[in-house]
Amino acid sequence: MPTQYNRIAVLLHWLSAILIFVLLFSGSQLLEPVPNSDPGKIGVLQGHATLGVLTGILVLVRLINLKMRGKPADASPAGTFRARAASIGHKLLYILVLAVVGSGMGIAQNIDLQAVIAGEAMLPEFFEHSGARGLHGILTKLLALTILGHIVAALHHQFVLKDGLLTRMRWKRMD
Ligand code: HEM
Numbered sequence: 001m002p003t004q005y006n007r008i009a010v011l012l013h014w015l016s017a018i019l020i021f022v023l024l025f026s027g028s029q030l031l032e033p034v035p036n037s038d039p040g041k042i043g044v045l046q047g048h049a050t051l052g053v054l055t056g057i058l059v060l061v062r063l064i065n066l067k068m069r070g071k072p073a074d075a076s077p078a079g080t081f082r083a084r085a086a087s088i089g090h091k092l093l094y095i096l097v098l099a100v101v102g103s104g105m106g107i108a109q110n111i112d113l114q115a116v117i118a119g120e121a122m123l124p125e126f127f128e129h130s131g132a133r134g135l136h137g138i139l140t141k142l143l144a145l146t147i148l149g150h151i152v153a154a155l156h157h158q159f160v161l162k163d164g165l166l167t168r169m170r171w172k173r174m175d
């Protein structure tokens with residue numbers, strides 16, 4: 001069994017982590033507070049949606065990669081609270097990212113974002129009439145909280161338990 005995540009998994013982990021931080025920031029700071037009547041909003045929305053869909057694709061590739069090439073054994077002994085929390089937490093991260101992407105695509109579908117980007121339609125006054133918008137808002141907050149827990153857990157392993165967990169997600173090979 002490998003002792004580290006393979007390089008494609010490492011690359012995809014860090015690339016999608018960066019994309020998700022950019023998406024959380026752009027969604028909550030550059031989109032949500034700006035009125036839909038602002039002409040600059042469409043460009044930001046286009047970038048947000050494009051990166052969002054790309055992130056969804058990267059996560060799917062990542063899951064296929066791990067299924068095919070396997071991953072290191074659990075970092076914590078089987079049956080312990082930490083092992084269970086890691087397993088649930090990691091599954092939740094995948095589910096939430098995919099659900100956030102899905103609900104984002106739901107909003108795009110509801111407002112015909114393609115026509116808006118092509119200049120053939122206007123943004124609605126509010127997104128709130130789209131049920132997907134409410135869901136996207138809730139899911140992004142749950143995702144941000146889960147990521148926070150994930151980072152705290154990773155730092156706890158690294159600096160309190162001192163088990164070198166971060167080296168498992170590193171480009172450099174240990175063997
Ligand atoms: C948007 C942010 C992030 C997301 C969505 C994310 C997601 C994930 C997921 C789903 C896994 C499990 C891989 C698997 O076994 O299937 C994982 C592993 C890992 N992540 Fe992240 N991650 C993020 C950010 C970070 C950050 C900022 C750190 C460092 C502080 C980090 C450190 C790690 C480490 C060390 C592992 C390996 C854990 C292990 O070996 O059990 N991640 N990440």
Ligand code: HEM
Pocket residue numbers: 020023024025026027028031032033034045048049050051052053055056097100101102103104105106107108127133136137138140
């Ligand atoms: C991992 C992927 C994504 C993340 C992390 C993300 C994150 C966010 C966040 C944090 C918000 C603000 C929510 C709020 O404060 O209530 C937001 C809003 C939004 N997102 Fe996303 N998003 C993602 C993918 C997508 C995709 C794929 C689309 C469309 C195809 C999309 C379309 C939108 C729209 C239309 C809004 C509403 C902006 C507004 O209210 O003015 N998002 N997103």
